[in-house]
Amino acid sequence: MDYAIPADRVVITVAQTGAITNKSLNPNVPEQPAEIAQSAYDCFNEGAAIVHIHARDPQGENTSELSIFEDIHGRIRDKCDMIIQDSTGGGPNLTQEQRVNCIKANPDMASLNMGSMMRVAGPYKGVPFSNMPDEIDWFVEQITQRGIKPEMEVYSHAMLQEVRRLIKEGRVQKPYYINIVLGMRYQGAEAATPKTLTSMVDNLPPDSIFNCTGVGSAQTPLATMAMIMGGCVRVGLEDNIYYAKGELAQSNAQLVAKVVRIARELGKQPATPAEARQYLGLPPAKA
Ligand code: KMH
Ligand code: ZN
Numbered sequence: 001m002d003y004a005i006p007a008d009r010v011v012i013t014v015a016q017t018g019a020i021t022n023k024s025l026n027p028n029v030p031e032q033p034a035e036i037a038q039s040a041y042d043c044f045n046e047g048a049a050i051v052h053i054h055a056r057d058p059q060g061e062n063t064s065e066l067s068i069f070e071d072i073h074g075r076i077r078d079k080c081d082m083i084i085q086d087s088t089g090g091g092p093n094l095t096q097e098q099r100v101n102c103i104k105a106n107p108d109m110a111s112l113n114m115g116s117m118m119r120v121a122g123p124y125k126g127v128p129f130s131n132m133p134d135e136i137d138w139f140v141e142q143i144t145q146r147g148i149k150p151e152m153e154v155y156s157h158a159m160l161q162e163v164r165r166l167i168k169e170g171r172v173q174k175p176y177y178i179n180i181v182l183g184m185r186y187q188g189a190e191a192a193t194p195k196t197l198t199s200m201v202d203n204l205p206p207d208s209i210f211n212c213t214g215v216g217s218a219q220t221p222l223a224t225m226a227m228i229m230g231g232c233v234r235v236g237l238e239d240n241i242y243y244a245k246g247e248l249a250q251s252n253a254q255l256v257a258k259v260v261r262i263a264r265e266l267g268k269q270p271a272t273p274a275e276a277r278q279y280l281g282l283p284p285a286k287a
Contacts, residue, residue: 003175003209004230005279009271010263011232013050013211014043016252018238019062019091020122026241026248031056033068037075040082042253043236047260047270050083051076052111052151052238054091055102062091064098069105081273081285085109085151088139092124096135100142108282109177110143112136112150114159117188129187136162140171149282151211153179155189160203167205175281178204179211179234180226183218192218194225201229209280215239223259227266235259 005011016039021029030039033055040051053072057063073084086107090099103110113131131139143150150172152163166172180200183192190196192214204210211232214222219240223233235255243249243258260270277284 003207003279005209005232005271007230008268009275009279010227010268011050011211011271011276011279012048012256012259012263013052013085013232013234013236014040014048014252014256015052015213015234015236015238016040016043017054017056019054019087019089020124021237021241022060026237028249028251029237029241030252031060032058033071033075036072037079039252040076041079042251043256044080044082044273046253046256047263048082048256049271049273049276050085050109052085052087052234052236053102053107054087054238062093064090064094064101066101066104069102073105073107077286083108083273083276083280083282085111087111088143089113089129089153092119092127092129096130096138100139103143103146103148106146106286107148108286109149109151111179112139112143112152114152114154114162115156117155119187121186133162133165136166137171140166144171144173147283149177149280151177151179153181154200155181155184155187157190157200157203160200160205164205173281174207176205176208177211177280178208179213181213181215182222183215189215192222197222197225197229201231213239217242217245219255220258220262224262224266227263227268233259
């Protein structure tokens with residue numbers, strides 16, 4: 001069975017908050033539940049189908065607090081039927097147990113980071129991002145046991161081997177949803193070049209759907225390339241705080257609107273959440 005996204009559609013994810021970006025870098029990063037939900041709704045209205053969630057405590061620190069994730073989910077689900085994808089990457093201050101806690105809040109999807117990386121620059125220089133094979137197994141088991149679909153984030157060719165292992169061991173179900181993250185040098189990702197993206201797409205396992213996340217200035221060029229290649233795209237302030245060189249983005253919705261304009265020029269419409277659920281093999285929206 002071929003799981004390709006229809007050629008006239010693109011599934012857009014917005015990653016709004018992240019673990020590293022914050023209001024001191026761009027005051028428009030949404031941090032608190034009401035801001036996150038309003039921003040998600042604005043992005044939904046521009047064409048985003050999936051929202052990738054990181055939560056912050058009232059002081060703006062990364063948190064695994066279940067009630068905060070539940071609050072965010074509830075506020076989003078009150079407004080629209082977006083697909084909710086929680087981050088189990090969490091943030092550098094969280095333990096492995098804390099990172100996975102969010103899935104108890106019943107998202108539709110959860111990120112699953114497919115390898116370990118060393119943060120080589122920035123405020124968390126020298127802090128490892130540990131995703132050892134046995135930890136990946138532990139994460140994926142908890143995610144899939146709850147009927148949540150893993151979003152497998154791969155930052156290098158090597159991590160595709162780990163995806164193949166999970167498939168071989170029957171730990172993930174078709175269609176395999178693989179997010180290719182490029183250009184995040186400070187966290188070990190391969191370069192955001194057309195050649196790297198092409199090569200990684202060429203090496204995807206059968207029955208995969210791919211998404212592309214270009215970090216920093218690569219966000220728009222790589223999203224454009226991924227759309228041409230039939231992929232899904234992720235944009236937002238988690239990965240890129242600028243609208244253009246030297247110009248901070250005014251909102252996540254502004255970044256979604258930009259990629260939607262490009263999509264339309266390429267003959268594609270943004271997929272609705274209901275369409276995206278169908279393409280990704282997700283059940284209907286959760287209450
Ligand atoms: N900031 C992204 C490049 C996660 O949340 O699980 C990595 C990320 C990880 O999205
Ligand atoms: Zn994230």
